[in-house]
Amino acid sequence: MNPHKQTSTTEPSLPQLPQTLRWDNGQFFLLDQTRLPLETFEERQDSVVQVWNSIKQLKVRGAPAIGIAGAYGLVVAMQEHQTLANADYLQELQRQADYLDSSRPTAVNLRWALQRMVGKAQSLANESAGTIHQALTEEAIAIHEEDRVLCRGIGEAGVLLISEGSGVLTHCNAGSLATSELGTATSPMYLAHAKGTRFRVYADETRPLLQGARLTSWELQQSGIDVTLICDNMAATTMAEGLIDLVIVGTDRVAANGDVANKIGTLGVAILAKHFGIPFYVACPYSTIDFDTPSGTEITIEERDANEVTNFGARPTAPDAMQVRNPAFDVTPSELVSGLITERGILRPPYTESLRKQYA
Secondary structure (H helix, E strand, O other), rough: OOOOOOOOOOOOOOOOOOOOOEOOOOOEEOOOOOHOOOOEEEEEEOOOOHHHHHHHHHOOOOOHHHHHHHHHHHHEEEEEEEEOOOHHHHHHHHHHHHHHHHOOOOOOOOOOHHHHHHHHHHHHOOOOOOHHHHHHHHHHHHHHHEEEEEEEEHHHHHHHOOOOOOOEOOOOOOOOHOOOOOOOOHHHHHHHHHHHOOOOOOEEEEOOOHHHHHHHHHHHHHHHEEEEEEEEHHHHHHHHOOOOOOEEOOEEEEOOOOOOEEEOOOHHHHHHHHHHHHEEEEEEEEHHHHHOOOOOHHOOOOOOOOOHHHEEEEOOOOOOOOOOOOEEEEEEEEHHHEEEOOOOOOEOOOOOHHHHHOOO
């Protein structure tokens, strides 16, 4: 499948957005998002263990960005193995891919990118390890570049949803920081802003790690978009006051029936939107669609460390030895989703049919 589209060169220029990941002359760099918004720090990734930790520790996060990081991480992992016999190289490649895949289980883009990389290498099984490695480098760069095009396509598909004077709510960060460039949920926002449409974004803070407060509000503010930060428990009141006309969120996995897994709290936002009659849209590239998972009940939900809940910053905010649940994601059933904004347009229910028609 070819997601590439031609785009007009006469459109208004977009703001300068943060560069989440960068490949430069054989070296892999990523923006350490755990330091934002107080510090902008780019970190070179010198080993596969470092890449694994960067994904696990959320230095790089967001389903598309994790997939890109996994692809580059596999190149980093195999740089020292180019003198192996090709069969030994391929065996080691699979081992390293499995290792990287173990860093985070919910976002399907990571596994998708790693499988694509391994498949590329296997297609060149009769070539030397050095030749295979060069092809892997080119494939990782292609995955990165493709994501830019996919995000632009999502923005073009969703931009008309944002009208003059509207209020748009988003949850967590599905922005430039979560992808290669424009983001998924934020891509329509950036394109609408570039067209001169006046609207306001309400960004949920997104407990417990505050991706909405630290990341989404920061990058939208940097770009000049009118953004207001709200606590997660303010969403209902903000909707009741008539300030929200539209919800757009991202997703880490779309099941075959249209159920979506996204940052914890998304389900609550979807239920609220249904109650108040507000359209609830989910933005996703094709790499996030998982036809091997029939419904959301089969999606593995990552459980993270209790310290993320019992501490706010460096300060404890709960009693010692407190029992904690900390699922990183929840599943929103397809019947609460008004549409899936994809690079091929907005898909509508029933998603079992529309997803397969466009992507199977």
